Amino acid sequence: MKKQDHVAPTSLGLAGGVAARAARRQPNEGGHAAMDAAPSIDGGPKGAPPSNTAPYNSNSGHGVFFKALRWGVDSLYLSYPGELFQDADNRLKALKALAQSPDPSEVAKAQLALGKHVFEVKEKGSSLFPYIIEDGAFRIQLSRAGRKAPMAYVKVSAKFLAHVGPVEAEKQLYELLSQLGEVKEAANVSRIDLFVDFQSSADMESWDRHAWVTRATSINAYAVSGKFSGWSIGLGGVLSARLYNKLLEIVVSGKDWILPLWQQASWDGQGVVWRLEFEFKREVLTQKGLSKLYEVMNALNGLWSYATTEWLRLTLPNPADQTRCRWPIHPLWCLLAAVDWDGNGGPLAKRFTPTRSPHNKRLFQMACSTIMAFMAKHGYNAKQLYEAHQDLLAQLIEHLDAEAYKLGLPFDDYIAEKLALKRRQYNTGVNDPDQERRAQESEVAAEARAYRKESNG
Numbered sequence: 001m002k003k004q005d006h007v008a009p010t011s012l013g014l015a016g017g018v019a020a021r022a023a024r025r026q027p028n029e030g031g032h033a034a035m036d037a038a039p040s041i042d043g044g045p046k047g048a049p050p051s052n053t054a055p056y057n058s059n060s061g062h063g064v065f066f067k068a069l070r071w072g073v074d075s076l077y078l079s080y081p082g083e084l085f086q087d088a089d090n091r092l093k094a095l096k097a098l099a100q101s102p103d104p105s106e107v108a109k110a111q112l113a114l115g116k117h118v119f120e121v122k123e124k125g126s127s128l129f130p131y132i133i134e135d136g137a138f139r140i141q142l143s144r145a146g147r148k149a150p151m152a153y154v155k156v157s158a159k160f161l162a163h164v165g166p167v168e169a170e171k172q173l174y175e176l177l178s179q180l181g182e183v184k185e186a187a188n189v190s191r192i193d194l195f196v197d198f199q200s201s202a203d204m205e206s207w208d209r210h211a212w213v214t215r216a217t218s219i220n221a222y223a224v225s226g227k228f229s230g231w232s233i234g235l236g237g238v239l240s241a242r243l244y245n246k247l248l249e250i251v252v253s254g255k256d257w258i259l260p261l262w263q264q265a266s267w268d269g270q271g272v273v274w275r276l277e278f279e280f281k282r283e284v285l286t287q288k289g290l291s292k293l294y295e296v297m298n299a300l301n302g303l304w305s306y307a308t309t310e311w312l313r314l315t316l317p318n319p320a321d322q323t324r325c326r327w328p329i330h331p332l333w334c335l336l337a338a339v340d341w342d343g344n345g346g347p348l349a350k351r352f353t354p355t356r357s358p359h360n361k362r363l364f365q366m367a368c369s370t371i372m373a374f375m376a377k378h379g380y381n382a383k384q385l386y387e388a389h390q391d392l393l394a395q396l397i398e399h400l401d402a403e404a405y406k407l408g409l410p411f412d413d414y415i416a417e418k419l420a421l422k423r424r425q426y427n428t429g430v431n432d433p434d435q436e437r438r439a440q441e442s443e444v445a446a447e448a449r450a451y452r453k454e455s456n457g
Helices: 086-099 158-177 246-253 256-264 282-287 293-297 300-311 331-337 360-378 382-407 411-426 435-455
Strands: 066-080 082-084 111-114 117-121 131-134 138-142 152-156 181-183 188-200 212-214 219-224 227-233 239-245 274-281 312-314
Touching: 066 158, 066 256, 066 331, 082 086, 086 111, 086 117, 086 131, 117 138, 138 158, 152 158, 158 181, 158 256, 158 293, 188 282, 188 293, 188 300, 188 331, 212 227, 227 246, 239 246, 239 300, 246 256, 246 274, 274 282, 274 300, 293 300, 300 312, 300 331, 312 331, 360 382, 382 411
Parallel strands: none
Antiparallel strands: 066 152, 066 188, 082 181, 111 117, 117 131, 131 138, 138 152, 188 274, 212 312, 219 227, 227 239, 239 274
């Protein structure tokens, strides 16, 4: 194990002298975890912590304003012991073959409808998980029936977590997987990322790497277009941290759905929002005696305390003292470490759709860029937008008609094919309405054949 990967096998909350005070609920008869948002293992600093929304003044006279907007689980990866049903295996195999077809009309049918979800079936998998299905809520990797690998390995999307939270997200996921196979145990956590979004008067570039006291070996600072963007500590290890300008990251990722949630937490839409995020991989969790999701959810305070008091600390370096563990803690870090994971981490998004279609704003930006380029190329002036739009549409239809002719397709069939591929990509509709009926008929026929075979001895 690399030095930066080392995690001391101490119990959670040891630094704070804490004890488990949450009663953990066990799996129910079906092996599915019955989870509550119960109190966590308390690993916070001793004494009464400062308020998450109040300014903090350290004893050294360094004052810093701090306001936590949201905190919670940003990334969640789960695995499920179990076995895929044979009929589900056959169905997925056939859908994967459609995804690999050279015929776009066949590729468009590579979809799996489960409940309210219309999953895209990917054309490729891996040695352990040959089947991959995905929509805006889940990316699910599935193993073949009879294999020793977990039945499913799943990434839950951050947007879905921001809508229902980890417990409800896992409940819905379990119901979907139960349609595909026998889930034999409650969900295991392969990775969980905990975050705090906050505003602060602290200058995140005012310290150098020596201020970070950590068990990790890699410490890096980043900038985007000459503007400081944040820190990363221990990337690639089993435990890592990032402190970064979340607004700058949103410009790249396009995850602007989080902005209204900050506004509900009294963000004025102007100030910079920073995020502190810790990534815990399975190796860390199992060292702490945590495996199942309900166990991890009951231990969030302890995990946060371990990460911010034992594994990583931001300090005020004292050149006169060579013993770094005695350096005083930066007041900002005191506030971040004191965030209470037993409490409400902020508002949840009221709306969510499992589709992956781009926001209208993005589509309008693309359309605007196209029409402006067309107008500039063909010499239209600013008052000729409507005329340019009509000309562009006419030429576009001519182009599409020529493409359809090259492929030997009627124009309407060509457009329908293109549209179906987008529906598959965006999870916005089922392109083969008879898919479910045929799947059920095939399953009934297979059961009848098996019955006849058994009856004939």
